[in-house]
Amino acid sequence: MTVTLGHYLALASVLFTTGAVGFLVRRNALVALMSIELMLNAVNLTLVAANRWQPSMVPAGAEPATPEALAAAAGYASQSAIAHHGQVFAFFVIAVAAAEAAVGLAIVLAFYRLRKTIRTDAADTLKG
Amino acid sequence: MPSSKVELVAFGLLSLLAVGSAVATISYRSAIRCAVGLFFHILSLAGLYMTLSAHFLAAVQLIVYVGAVVVLFVFVIMLLGPAADAPDDGAGRTPRWLGSGAAVCVGALSAMVVLSYRPERVLRPPSYGTLREVGGYLFGPAVLPFELASVLLTAAVVGAFAVARGHHDKVRLATGLGPDANNPLPSDQAPAAEDGEGPSGGRS
Numbered sequence: 514m515t516v517t518l519g520h521y522l523a524l525a526s527v528l529f530t531t532g533a534v535g536f537l538v539r540r541n542a543l544v545a546l547m548s549i550e551l552m553l554n555a556v557n558l559t560l561v562a563a564n565r566w567q568p569s570m571v572p573a574g575a576e577p578a579t580p581e582a583l584a585a586a587a588g589y590a591s592q593s594a595i596a597h598h599g600q601v602f603a604f605f606v607i608a609v610a611a612a613e614a615a616v617g618l619a620i621v622l623a624f625y626r627l628r629k630t631i632r633t634d635a636a637d638t639l640k641g
Numbered sequence: 642m643p644s645s646k647v648e649l650v651a652f653g654l655l656s657l658l659a660v661g662s663a664v665a666t667i668s669y670r671s672a673i674r675c676a677v678g679l680f681f682h683i684l685s686l687a688g689l690y691m692t693l694s695a696h697f698l699a700a701v702q703l704i705v706y707v708g709a710v711v712v713l714f715v716f717v718i719m720l721l722g723p724a725a726d727a728p729d730d731g732a733g734r735t736p737r738w739l740g741s742g743a744a745v746c747v748g749a750l751s752a753m754v755v756l757s758y759r760p761e762r763v764l765r766p767p768s769y770g771t772l773r774e775v776g777g778y779l780f781g782p783a784v785l786p787f788e789l790a791s792v793l794l795t796a797a798v799v800g801a802f803a804v805a806r807g808h809h810d811k812v813r814l815a816t817g818l819g820p821d822a823n824n825p826l827p828s829d830q831a832p833a834a835e836d837g838e839g840p841s842g843g844r845s
Contacts, residue, residue, distance in 0.1 A: 515645040516652045522755035524656045528663050530748025535667025537740035541727045543672045547679050551663050554686050565693045597778045600695050607705050608790040612797030614710045618717045619805035632727045
């Protein structure tokens, strides 16, 4: 038995579900932010795993192309025909997650200063 | 390249650690324990990236998540003190098992679907996942989103500073909430008390 893409995707779906349950169930704003991080990490895992199983620019069954043609299709002059779309996209997801954590924690601090609690159901000022 | 048995054992251990620490992250009552759970979750995910031969991404995961995000969480938990452990009691409008049950059903369904997906084994080229290749892609075709990410991070820093700095007098006056709601000052007289954090906190 070898580890395949399906195992990684199943693990990622379990992790995403854990994050989603945490986001839906917990009333602590900090834990809700941590659950968002769990979900983003699960998506990153799917991206990296899919990239690992599709490391070339062409589908697995297609006719083989020359490395130069593959590099031209990738849009940059590289000797190899390897694509790293998934890994590079995971970098950007990490960057967005870092920005989201900074802004989210700032919002939690401002909310605490306003209401003296970080329970998410205390954020009902706009409630009609 | 590790053999398939080593890969299987590593995947099993790391996925067990990942799932266990994710469950710990969402289930502990104390927020600092949740942060420790998130820490171990990120460590296990970095290990999983290594089994996928994404070594540079594993390093970035450790640096950015453990070095920045988890530390930021711990800072905020320390800053909030006892208020960080907000209790979870009280009933909402929707029963809690409904949302979590729906999420678990969706997750189980997607896990069943993707477990049946067995692609043929793709041989990695030896240069797959190396820093040279990933960096070549990052600074080649992906250079525009790379630079835009720096703009995003700058905007996030400015926004986080603006939000957390806390000039909430207008909000307090409008909503009647907050500590100074009983004695609201006009916003042009308040900033000395807002900025200084005390009588001796003068401006340098």
